Amino acid sequence: MEEIKVFCPATIANVSCGFDVLGLALESVGDEMLVRKTDKPGIKITKITGQELPLATENNVAGVAGLALLQKSDYQGGFEIEIQKKIKPGSGIGSSAASSTGAVWAMDQLLGNPFTKLELVQFAMQGEKLASDVAHADNVAPAIYGGFTLVRSYDPLDIIPIPAPDELFATVIHPQIEIKTSDSRKILKTNISLEKGIRQWGNLGGLIAGLYTKDYNLIGRSLEDHIVEPIRSILIPGFDQVKSSVHDSGALGCGISGSGPSIFALSKGEETAQIVAKEMASVYKTIGLDFDVHVSKICSRGVASLMAGPKDI
Amino acid sequence: MEEIKVFCPATIANVSCGFDVLGLALESVGDEMLVRKTDKPGIKITKITGQELPLATENNVAGVAGLALLQKSDYQGGFEIEIQKKIKPGSGIGSSAASSTGAVWAMDQLLGNPFTKLELVQFAMQGEKLASDVAHADNVAPAIYGGFTLVRSYDPLDIIPIPAPDELFATVIHPQIEIKTSDSRKILKTNISLEKGIRQWGNLGGLIAGLYTKDYNLIGRSLEDHIVEPIRSILIPGFDQVKSSVHDSGALGCGISGSGPSIFALSKGEETAQIVAKEMASVYKTIGLDFDVHVSKICSRGVASLMAGPKDI
Known part of the structure; x- marks a missing residue:
């Protein structure tokens, strides 16, 4: 070849x-x-x-x-x-x-x-x-x-x-703003509380277990980040509205993709992932920010x- | 009944x-x-x-x-x-x-x-x-x-x-000293570095994955605790020697059981777990501390x- x-x-x-x-x-x-x-x-x-x-x-x-x-x-x-x-x-x-x-x-x-x-x-x-x-x-x-x-x-x-379980779909929305990776890293704290660390590794364990057992509900319950998301989401306009619209649309959960500004959601089934895409999009339409949105199987x-x-x- | x-x-x-x-x-x-x-x-x-x-x-x-x-x-x-x-x-x-x-x-x-x-x-x-x-x-x-x-x-x-994978065995040694749970909790720090937190949830993810896939080697690689063990192990006489003898005996890994003073090791197969028990015991015999030691399947x-x-x- x-x-x-x-x-x-x-x-x-x-x-x-x-x-x-x-x-x-x-x-x-x-x-x-x-x-x-x-x-x-x-x-x-x-x-x-x-x-x-x-x-x-x-x-x-x-x-x-x-x-x-x-x-x-x-x-x-x-x-x-x-x-x-x-x-x-x-x-x-x-x-x-x-x-x-x-x-x-x-x-x-x-x-x-x-x-x-x-x-x-x-x-x-x-x-x-x-x-x-x-x-x-x-x-x-x-x-x-x-x-x-x-x-x-x-x-x-x-x-x-x-x-990845077969029916797992991602929706990703990219609001057209620039966040430098160096900036999004700089605002992270070098120390975290042990209590939040314990919640984080509990959730990561739950997420891994959910992926192996194809337990979509457990995957959803485990998609929690009490450490990085509360800090980095400040740099992403409309993050809280997007997150709340995602949950209302039946997604399993959502978070920041990489160091942002994209936001991802995971859903069971393409249909839900498409509904999530529409709801995410409507938040940025209301704000008046350009965006790209993708729906994809894992x-x-x-x-x-x-x-x-x-x-x- | x-x-x-x-x-x-x-x-x-x-x-x-x-x-x-x-x-x-x-x-x-x-x-x-x-x-x-x-x-x-x-x-x-x-x-x-x-x-x-x-x-x-x-x-x-x-x-x-x-x-x-x-x-x-x-x-x-x-x-x-x-x-x-x-x-x-x-x-x-x-x-x-x-x-x-x-x-x-x-x-x-x-x-x-x-x-x-x-x-x-x-x-x-x-x-x-x-x-x-x-x-x-x-x-x-x-x-x-x-x-x-x-x-x-x-x-x-x-x-x-x-x-638990079928061939996973635990060895637990209990050196006969008293450590109050309240003391072993008091010496923990309330904050940890983000960097150690990341290692911890990476390892926990690896451990859960290893349990589901019955990958004993991965279970062993993941049995690392850079947060609590370095602090609490100070309260357990002979901890470092026990840990080192455990690794030399072919165990997958080891750690503190609960808040101590017991130390556990996990091994693939009962034979290795019994060898580990002997090695652990010999450390406390040398130190001159009384102990109980148990070998058990999970x-x-x-x-x-x-x-x-x-x-x-």
Whole structure:
């Protein structure tokens, strides 16, 4: 195989009580990339459509992630990459992670799968480092593995894939304001009360148990974050109204996607997720803020080939 | 049925990263109780063997828990209780919880099961309140449900039973020193760093995932507590040596049982759990402290009838 076209899913990190550890991948929101083997060593970004992003390899997250892979490979050639951005950078649904992940996953496919998923996450994390100064795995892990992923530890990196129940749908609304990740990190407190910590790990335990047992009600009860959401939500206009409309619409629960400004909700079934989308949208229509809204099943397989034939992961 | 004999399992609360939320029940360590219907209303503790404990109903945890049940029942009669204590009070493996749980579970059986497990936990929690001033569910929940239990929330009380993998065994050593629960709670800090909090909920998520997937290695990697153990272990002589000997013996991991002074380890298979017991014991032999040591499978069913015939839970 000389070239491959891939789908790179958008992802939600910081899933409520799973701040900094739990992420999920979306099935119907993501970028597309075409990656092609070339004789010339190195990575060349030949084309980016949909967004204004740097073409220079070392300034592009896909380029940097790809270089990290090449460093660990004995392949003598190089790759050309075309990126069709559909995820808006800064939207809080893993735009940079999608590009980094797509690049390294496609290269691994073209080289005959020499790397493990964990290694691909580590390469893609270099793209995240370029994007946000922190080589975090919150978005690239679910983009690679699909479903939900728990980053149990960074030292050593330990990623636990957790299957998503079939009827679980996400609604994500992106109000068109800019929040810098550095700002949303700066306002977090370095200390929390033990009492709130206990509630957080109780809820995270409940959420993980709910995912394994497909107990949608338990998933909903566990989607509580008493630590980060009360602070970060201040930066998101209309957050409280959105949250209250989401609950009234029958969603299981909601929270901030990544470091915002997007807000996600989880629902049982697509129908409810669509109702939630309408209610979320009506809040921003009333406020007068532009927005994008997406409804998507949780993606069970992560980054995937868009070529004909059975998917090979 | 006019009387019933029950086994009331010992329990381990604060299972490592599951401080204040995760507990488990032991299969072969516990008290026995005989509970008998009487025409005379109220609860009478007729006999306690094995330990010196108060017989007056309102000063006995089983009595108080039983009174809480009677208050919610339309039963006009009463109960007599004989307790055969095998768990030492103050050992950190749920001595009071065993008595409270056994009493209310037996009464519920004799009355034809009018109550839910959640209600039985709530009655038994009144016994815990008498024993330690706090109506906590950490020990009574696993004693009622068996296996592991997660107390996700107290308001409202939300208990998630989590199955224990078949080959999971606990070793518990009880060095014969007294640590008051109030002292071990007093030395805890009211604030923790967000960074340690994140590690804790990452580990708890890993532990719950490991229990569902029977991934013993993941269970072991997740048995880390960077918040409570470093503080409370100071009160337990030889803790660091025990921990290090446990890891050398092939256990999955270890931690403080409840608020101490007992130390528990979890192992895959009874053979390893027995080796761990010997190694733990040798530490206290060297120090010169008396101790009890137990090896037990994780109890899948919780409190149970000791009468002939199939168990009715």
